[in-house]
Amino acid sequence: MSDSPVSTHDPKAPEESAEPSPQEQKKMEQAYAQMKRKMSMQEIGKKIKHKVMVLSGKGGVGKSTVSTGLALSLAQQGLSVGILDIDITGPNVPKMMGLDGRRLHVESGRIHPAQGHLGVKVISMAFLLDNEDTPVVWRGPIKLGAIQQFIGDVEWGDLDYLIIDFPPGTSDEPLTVAQSLPDIDGMVIVTTPQDVALLDSRKSITFSESLKVPVLGVVENMSGYTVSGKATPGMEIEIAAPAGKTLKTTTDEEGNFSVTLDIFKEGGGKSTAEEFGVPFLGALPFDPGFVRGGDDGVHRIVSDPEGESAIAFAGVVAALQEQIVDGESVGLEII
Amino acid sequence: MTRFERRDFDVQLTYADESEFDITYDDLRHACPCAKCSPMRNQDETSKTLRRQVEALPKEKPKVRTVGNYALGFEWTQGCSSGIYRFERIWDLANRRDPDNGKPYVHGAW
Numbered sequence: 116m117s118d119s120p121v122s123t124h125d126p127k128a129p130e131e132s133a134e135p136s137p138q139e140q141k142k143m144e145q146a147y148a149q150m151k152r153k154m155s156m157q158e159i160g161k162k163i164k165h166k167v168m169v170l171s172g173k174g175g176v177g178k179s180t181v182s183t184g185l186a187l188s189l190a191q192q193g194l195s196v197g198i199l200d201i202d203i204t205g206p207n208v209p210k211m212m213g214l215d216g217r218r219l220h221v222e223s224g225r226i227h228p229a230q231g232h233l234g235v236k237v238i239s240m241a242f243l244l245d246n247e248d249t250p251v252v253w254r255g256p257i258k259l260g261a262i263q264q265f266i267g268d269v270e271w272g273d274l275d276y277l278i279i280d281f282p283p284g285t286s287d288e289p290l291t292v293a294q295s296l297p298d299i300d301g302m303v304i305v306t307t308p309q310d311v312a313l314l315d316s317r318k319s320i321t322f323s324e325s326l327k328v329p330v331l332g333v334v335e336n337m338s339g340y341t342v343s344g345k346a347t348p349g350m351e352i353e354i355a356a357p358a359g360k361t362l363k364t365t366t367d368e369e370g371n372f373s374v375t376l377d378i379f380k381e382g383g384g385k386s387t388a389e390e391f392g393v394p395f396l397g398a399l400p401f402d403p404g405f406v407r408g409g410d411d412g413v414h415r416i417v418s419d420p421e422g423e424s425a426i427a428f429a430g431v432v433a434a435l436q437e438q439i440v441d442g443e444s445v446g447l448e449i450i
Numbered sequence: 451m452t453r454f455e456r457r458d459f460d461v462q463l464t465y466a467d468e469s470e471f472d473i474t475y476d477d478l479r480h481a482c483p484c485a486k487c488s489p490m491r492n493q494d495e496t497s498k499t500l501r502r503q504v505e506a507l508p509k510e511k512p513k514v515r516t517v518g519n520y521a522l523g524f525e526w527t528q529g530c531s532s533g534i535y536r537f538e539r540i541w542d543l544a545n546r547r548d549p550d551n552g553k554p555y556v557h558g559a560w
Contacts, residue, residue: 392483392534449514450455
């Protein structure tokens with residue numbers, strides 16, 4: 116029979132290859148979950164009006180402080196805002212937002228973000244850690260999967276702004292987000308006025324070119340520290356400033372004075388922005404209150420909503436909003 | 451700016467008040483604001499070198515993309531495509547003004 120050119124099919128006979136093997140079944144399930152997540156990411160993209168990435172070339176420039184500050188400043192305007200803390204290895208947004216130790220709520224396979232100050236929704240790897248001292252040591256593919264899950268499986272609801280806080284540098288994370296989340300408005304580059312930070316910021320700006328995500332602007336953090344005091348009215352005060360400089364000021368009629376010390380340098384963020392022809396969104400003061408607020412879980416903008424830092428953040432947010440256009444183009448016809 | 455029309459050798463710009471300006475592609479490329487091209491405009495000799503390099507490139511219409519709502523980017527098949535041209539810079543070029551405001555490019559700024 117086997118030599119016959121005619122094959123026969125017995126419908127009652129069990130088909131050997133009809134049932135997929137457990138490995139094939141697993142692969143199919145994974146592919147289905149991936150497809151579902153991609154569709155979900157597209158849907159989420161539509162529900163969030165504006166998505167802003169916050170990056171820096173160098174660590175320690177206050178990126179998370181700026182991310183949370185932008186989010187809270189936008190929330191102060193009455194907008195609905197979320198923060199996605201994509202810094203998987205060192206997530207610290209929850210602590211700054213007063214959500215330390217909080218767990219995420221999962222319902223029907225969807226992750227519900229925690230709500231911090233001013234109703235800002237927060238998703239962070241920190242919520243998934245049993246112990247904050249436990250390091251997350253993940254290689255590329257696992258990290259990528261976690262980021263996609265953070266985007267696709269989170270029930271953000273309708274948001275006006277989603278601020279995405281990244282780890283420092285030009286690594287996998289921004290690339291994954293740029294490829295997964297549609298219609299990102301652009302990125303904010305955070306820098307301090309040191310040469311090293313500025314050099315790395317330039318890398319971030321160039322990096323934006325390869326991601327095809329526009330730079331919304333540069334923010335200079337830790338720009339200057341203001342010293343205030345009281346002395347005899349009309350008195351001339353001299354203060355020894357960094358780099359051997361001496362700053363002079365005169366007290367006002369009530370004896371008050373204030374002088375701003377440029378702890379690092381002056382105007383570096385602005386010149387970097389000018390170099391690349393991108394907007395300078397503003398400078399944020401060196402404010403020790405951010406450190407205390409971060410540690411206590413009460414953000415500076417919440418504890419002192421009319422203070423110098425809150426006002427500076429409002430200025431940066433206004434400049435940012437000017438760069439973000441409602442609608443799809445700047446009304447320019449290109450032929 | 452309301453209209454950006456790419457022609458064979460230059461671009462014609464139309465502004466909201468219907469005023470029209472043109473900028474040659476050579477002028478546009480010579481005024482590239484990127485960190486590599488800008489220092490070359492600091493001195494007459496290197497600026498002329500940049501100009502000669504630009505003029506030696508094939509004449510082509512660039513791909514144009516908006517960058518946020520503040521600038522345009524141009525993609526050429528050859529030569530530098532890195533510069534982000536703020537609308538103010540393009541306005542200066544359209545009005546035959548020096549977009550660097552006569553300042554040299556030093557340590558990353560004009």
